[in-house]
Amino acid sequence: MIVEALGYGFFQNALIAGMLVSIASGIIGSLIVVNRMVFLAGGIAHTSYGGIGLAIYFGIPVFFGATLFSLAASILMAYITINNREKLDIYIGLVWSVGMAIGILFIDMTPGYNVDLMSYLFGSILAVSQEDIYYMSALLAIIVLCVIFFYKDLLAVSYDSEYAALRGVNVKFFYTFILMLSALSIVMAIKLVGLILVIALLTIPIYLAIKLSSSLAMMMFLSSLFSILFTFVGLFFSYKFDLTAGATIIMVGACVLIMFLIYEKISTHYLNR
Amino acid sequence: MDAINIKNLTCFYDEQKVLEDINLDVKERDFLAIIGPNGGGKSTLLKSILGIITPKKGSIKIFGKENLKSLEMIGYVPQNTNINIDFPIRVIDVVMMGHVDTCAHEGAVSKNRFFNIFSKPHEIQCALGSLKEVGMEAYAYKKIATLSGGQRQRVMIARALCSNPKILLLDEPTSNIDAEGQRSIYELLKKLNEHITIVVISHDISVILEYANKVVHINKRLVFHDMQKNINKVTKHEGHFCEVELMQMLGGQK
Ligand SMILES: Nc1ncnc2c1ncn2[C@@H]1O[C@H](COP(=O)(O)OP(=O)(O)OP(=O)(O)O)[C@@H](O)[C@H]1O
Ligand SMILES: [Mg+2]
Numbered sequence: 001m002i003v004e005a006l007g008y009g010f011f012q013n014a015l016i017a018g019m020l021v022s023i024a025s026g027i028i029g030s031l032i033v034v035n036r037m038v039f040l041a042g043g044i045a046h047t048s049y050g051g052i053g054l055a056i057y058f059g060i061p062v063f064f065g066a067t068l069f070s071l072a073a074s075i076l077m078a079y080i081t082i083n084n085r086e087k088l089d090i091y092i093g094l095v096w097s098v099g100m101a102i103g104i105l106f107i108d109m110t111p112g113y114n115v116d117l118m119s120y121l122f123g124s125i126l127a128v129s130q131e132d133i134y135y136m137s138a139l140l141a142i143i144v145l146c147v148i149f150f151y152k153d154l155l156a157v158s159y160d161s162e163y164a165a166l167r168g169v170n171v172k173f174f175y176t177f178i179l180m181l182s183a184l185s186i187v188m189a190i191k192l193v194g195l196i197l198v199i200a201l202l203t204i205p206i207y208l209a210i211k212l213s214s215s216l217a218m219m220m221f222l223s224s225l226f227s228i229l230f231t232f233v234g235l236f237f238s239y240k241f242d243l244t245a246g247a248t249i250i251m252v253g254a255c256v257l258i259m260f261l262i263y264e265k266i267s268t269h270y271l272n273r
Numbered sequence: 274m275d276a277i278n279i280k281n282l283t284c285f286y287d288e289q290k291v292l293e294d295i296n297l298d299v300k301e302r303d304f305l306a307i308i309g310p311n312g313g314g315k316s317t318l319l320k321s322i323l324g325i326i327t328p329k330k331g332s333i334k335i336f337g338k339e340n341l342k343s344l345e346m347i348g349y350v351p352q353n354t355n356i357n358i359d360f361p362i363r364v365i366d367v368v369m370m371g372h373v374d375t376c377a378h379e380g381a382v383s384k385n386r387f388f389n390i391f392s393k394p395h396e397i398q399c400a401l402g403s404l405k406e407v408g409m410e411a412y413a414y415k416k417i418a419t420l421s422g423g424q425r426q427r428v429m430i431a432r433a434l435c436s437n438p439k440i441l442l443l444d445e446p447t448s449n450i451d452a453e454g455q456r457s458i459y460e461l462l463k464k465l466n467e468h469i470t471i472v473v474i475s476h477d478i479s480v481i482l483e484y485a486n487k488v489v490h491i492n493k494r495l496v497f498h499d500m501q502k503n504i505n506k507v508t509k510h511e512g513h514f515c516e517v518e519l520m521q522m523l524g525g526q527k
Contacts (some may be wrong), residue, residue, distance in 0.1 A: 163370065216361060
């Protein structure tokens with residue numbers, strides 16, 4: 001059964017793409033969670049739908065259009081959060097919904113194009129092409145290089161931004177930078193699980209890893225590992241039972257997280273007695 | 274020479290005047306305590322000494338030098354701070370964030386900041402040294418999330434000590450710590466005071482009167498107090514007293 005699945009080119013592509021996405025979302029998801037940016041990341045994910053709509057309307061490659069648009073969205077989000085401490089959720093909510101509306105309207109206006117909306121909302125990992133994989137590899141390479149190059153600063157800003165500022169780290173720049181990297185990994189993750197479930201991929205493996213890690217780097221590594229595991233198991237289940245791949249992957253992760261939380265509750269309960 | 278010399282300092286947040294015409298000298302090896310009501314501008318004063326906030330008017334000199342925007346001379350322990358307690362990080366890695374390469378000059382700093390996920394031996398040595406000073410060397414490789422509030426505060430002090438500062442600024446270092454833990458932190462500060470000038474913000478008046486040699490009261494403006502006189506007053510006073518009572522005693526405007 002597994003061997004049979006592995007024989008198909010589309011399934012091999014799905015595994016490779018799943019692995020690339022998992023590594024990216026493990027690394028960036030860790031940064032998002034420790035910086036408490038989950039809401040912002042969700043905003044970027046939904047806003048990027050505007051990029052998908054525009055790309056389809058103007059005939060630009062969709063993946064590329066979504067990347068540019070969500071990068072712009074992330075810079076806008078960073079600008080808003082840095083400059084408006086109050087009314088933050090109103091502004092973010094506005095960007096979030098306007099982005100989605102732009103996407104829907106431009107797809108409406110695209111003549112004679114019967115776009116499969118579901119594939120962007122829920123992912124289309126089984127339809128990943130060779131070019132998609134090249135593109136994802138390039139995005140992942142950018143993410144990994146940036147994180148290694150700026151690791152100390154990213155750590156300092158994430159742990160204690162006020163103190164980092166004192167040490168001469170440009171906190172506003174790195175805040176924006178983390179959101180831009182988030183945009184890249186979100187675009188990758190949309191391919192795997194769709195924009196509705198992106199946040200799950202960027203948080204579930206991370207919540208598991210944060211308990212088991214003693215450093216940010218270790219947390220990134222473990223998150224990626226869990227994410228790969230969930231993706232592979234999810235992909236096989238979805239193949240076997242003919243289910244939507246993205247949702248299956250998230251359900252696998254969610255089940256593991258729930259079991260872990262129950263185990264943790266029980267063990268601390270018995271330890272404390 | 275004064276460790277810190279503040280002249281006619283006025284600070285604003287946007288339109289709001291937070292500090293007005295502050296004059297303050299801190300001598301070398303002073304133990305200065307800053308008291309005052311919430312929102313009185315205590316943290317703002319520390320932040321302007323650190324150079325985080327640019328004053329509207331006036332000057333701040335650190336050992337005679339103005340515009341010293343470096344943590345080399347000054348160690349800083351922030352108030353509570355919005356640090357995520359669950360952050361996966363070991364004690365020693367936190368302390369190392371306070372390390373300043375003393376041989377690195379401006380421009381050279383950026384060179385060795387990038388591409389180093391792994392810490393250098395001299396950084397580790399420095400961090401272990403500061404942990405030893407605060408009595409926490411046994412916890413160096415523990416996760417910070419497993420420490421108690423008092424232990425975590427010691428780690429924050431160790432981080433500030435990691436750059437070998439001549440002045441240590443602490444913003445309410447014992448606000449979430451029980452009486453015993455509080456006393457042991459002040460004992461530590463007293464020991465550090467043998468070679469470091471200490472400035473501490475606190476609401477724990479009774480402890481301050483015991484450890485500090487100078488007290489200032491800040492509520493937008495500053496009132497300076499001669500410690501010796503106050504200690505006499507307090508010892509005469511005996512028993513318990515609340516902050517308001519003391520404020521009146523010290524003549525600060527409320
Ligand atoms: N980042 C900021 N932006 C705008 N106003 C601020 C900011 N930080 C502080 N303030 C204002 O400046 C005033 C002084 O604040 P500060 O934090 O210095 O008080 P504090 O004496 O340290 O109080 P506490 O005892 O509560 O710590 C307050 O009225 C506060 O509202
Ligand atoms: Mg304060």
